[in-house]
Amino acid sequence: MIRLHDTGLGRLADVEPRDAGKVSMYVCGPTVYGLPHIGHGRMALVWDVVRRYFEWTGLDVRFVSNITDIDDKIIARANEEGRSSTDVAVQYEAAWYDAVDALGVKRPTVDPHATAYVEQMISLIAGLVAAGKAYPTSDGVYLSVDTVPGYGLLARQSLDSLRAGARVDVVEEKRSPLDFALWKNAKPGEPTWDAPWGGGRPGWHTECVVMSLDLLGEGFDLHGGGIDLAFPHHENERAQAVAAGRDFARRWAHNGHVQMGGEKMSKSLGNITNLTDLLEMVDPRAYRLVVLQSHYRAPVEVTGTTLDAAGRALSGLDAFARRVADLPDAPADPQAIARFRAAMDDDLDTPGAVAEIWSLMKAANTALDAGDAAGAAPLAAAVRELAGAVGLVSAVAGDDIPADVAALVTARDEARGSRDFAGADALRDRLVGLGWAVEDTAQGTRVHRKDT
RNA sequence: GGCGGCGUGGCCGAGUGGUUUAGGCAAGGGCCUGCAAAGCCCUGUACAGGAGUUCGAUUCUCCUCGCCGCCUCCA
Known part of the structure; x- marks a missing residue:
């Protein structure tokens, strides 16, 4: 309760x-x-x-x-x-x-x-x-x-x-x-x-x-x-x-209320005070995260700086979601769920609840680094579960990759396969130039659209 | 003038009477990587100021300063 x-x-x-x-x-x-x-x-x-x-x-x-x-x-x-x-x-x-x-x-x-x-x-x-x-x-x-x-x-x-x-x-x-x-x-x-x-x-x-x-x-x-x-x-x-x-x-x-500090919003945000304009400039989830990371009764500082920080934290969540996308389904770790509930039940301690999510991600990443997919799966499931509970959906909706991009990816894997690193790097630069983030994984080159 | 809230490390932001820490972002170092990216590890010794209570206070009390809200149909 x-x-x-x-x-x-x-x-x-x-x-x-x-x-x-x-x-x-x-x-x-x-x-x-x-x-x-x-x-x-x-x-x-x-x-x-x-x-x-x-x-x-x-x-x-x-x-x-x-x-x-x-x-x-x-x-x-x-x-x-x-x-x-x-x-x-x-x-x-x-x-x-x-x-x-x-x-x-x-x-x-x-x-x-x-x-x-x-x-x-x-x-x-x-x-x-x-x-x-x-x-x-x-x-x-x-x-x-x-x-x-x-x-x-x-x-x-x-x-x-x-x-x-x-x-x-x-x-x-x-x-x-x-x-x-x-x-x-x-x-x-x-x-x-x-x-x-x-x-x-x-x-x-x-x-x-x-x-x-x-x-x-x-x-x-x-x-x-x-x-x-x-x-x-x-x-x-x-x-x-x-x-x-x-x-x-x-x-x-x-x-509690929002404060925008004496400080002006960052240059990129100007001095926006209306939500409509703000949401055109930042990931709406970043604002949700800023709100979640403060206690609901305390005043919260909403500035370009705090929104940027939240946006970067979110990109970690998204990277995690990509990393665990192929993990087998598993029941969410019950202890994590219990800790989350304890935090939320205590006067809606969303900062504590969100901290639980970060801590799960870290544990899951550590398990994955060690090659322990079975150990990571319940943790990843808990991350999904808890992030969803507070309305933080990760934006991993599988990008549909255009043919030209796919071709570059294939070419890059071939270049890397033959240890042509100069060629591989050039192909990576081209992908980045087209707005794609490039990561090497055990399954080869992976790309996703850059957030901004 | 009345009532209430807040002031935590570079930034944001939890929390607690004392031995071990929130968490995020940023920074420095390291591991991993062909190089990156992602990830992981380590580092930073903070609690506005003053007085008091206490064996011990960032955490309780009082005062001061600063910021904010309400008392005007503004979330």
């Missing part, structure tokens, strides 16, 4: 599924008003790893992650560009999935859209108003946080200290500066849905409450997201659920 740091409890806690054999998790997805940020990429990767790990351990995972397709920022962008907010949302939802698909992030089981849940949101809000937990004002409907027991749980702050920190608010009608909008009345020209309090749109926090409860049911297992969402977003989700008398997430977990 995996233990994760629970933001509400402030300590590690078992993630004990509500239903045996099944895991229900909700992760806040993007507001689609622009290209995804590099930080969104880390968020997506972290929860993808969690999800894959659950699945790998045999659990049936229901992973819900929303798309916020109506929001102030979307409206603002639509207005700037003179088009509908739907156009904006559709465009950037596509950009979002392009990016996370490239990262190898598995699609959610369900990806609900806010605009499809407005009716349910209205009825949740109406219930809160009827119960006296929320109140309408001239510009919308607000939740009264004073009616919510335990408000401040995720912020790790008392109501008093939150109040002390609150900025001066423009809405004088709010009963407490901490009260937040459940519903926003539409201004002229804005998208609007009919509601008892006047036409408008839902506030941001309500959608996640309604959609998670609808698609996962009460008391679902895990709610995740970036640490910046802990407060106010998740706090306010929880507040609504509590006010409505619904059981909400049983565990809360949050990933």
Whole structure:
């Protein structure tokens, strides 16, 4: 059973599924008003790893992650560009999935859209108003946080200290500066849905409450997201659920942010902060590895240097995959599997889990150097198994070698056979010039496409 | 101002009250190789600063400095 740091409890806690054999998790997805940020990429990767790990351990995972397709920022962008907010949302939802698909992030089981849940949101809000937990004002409907027991749980702050920190608010009608909008009345020209309090749109926090409860049911297992969402977003989700008398997430977990250091990204990367551009310049797996090699709650440095280092480490993984491609199938080394699980179960220690993979590769290589294929096979199988568990697929998809390249390879083997090394070296240079990496093996010259 | 996090060897990044080490990248030396590539072996003696607790702290406490996040519907 995996233990994760629970933001509400402030300590590690078992993630004990509500239903045996099944895991229900909700992760806040993007507001689609622009290209995804590099930080969104880390968020997506972290929860993808969690999800894959659950699945790998045999659990049936229901992973819900929303798309916020109506929001102030979307409206603002639509207005700037003179088009509908739907156009904006559709465009950037596509950009979002392009990016996370490239990262190898598995699609959610369900990806609900806010605009499809407005009716349910209205009825949740109406219930809160009827119960006296929320109140309408001239510009919308607000939740009264004073009616919510335990408000401040995720912020790790008392109501008093939150109040002390609150900025001066423009809405004088709010009963407490901490009260937040459940519903926003539409201004002229804005998208609007009919509601008892006047036409408008839902506030941001309500959608996640309604959609998670609808698609996962009460008391679902895990709610995740970036640490910046802990407060106010998740706090306010929880507040609504509590006010409505619904059981909400049983565990809360949050990933840390990306830092790009004071240092600029390397020259080759420029100062990219959006994921879409980044993924055009680096192997997406390198970003996944950078994320895996840091602890999910700690800040991680993403720079050209760290991505390059990860890329080189990955080429070692790929070289290994080529080396063991012809090894006979074998069951994965059980002790390695156990060590990996111990690391992952301990608050998702992916750095330790990945270190286990490197250590297996080293052991397998040593065995192969000694000619012990039988000894290497279970280790190689474990590498495949574990790398797959964290979503690191090695890019060995057997290159189809063009005839001209194959001819050069044959010619080189012949040259080497007759100890014509000058000729062999010249042929190697030609292959390299054509973009192929050349390795000599017991089976003769082997080539594969150079990574970059 | 309030709350929280972080500061580890050339770079990134785990971890732990003490005897033996994360791991990756980079560097130096070696083995292997016709030469390479890939791989393997060896080397580097790090824990922001100060005080304290302790037989002993990088690991606990306090303070200082620096960086960052949230308190503004930003992962």
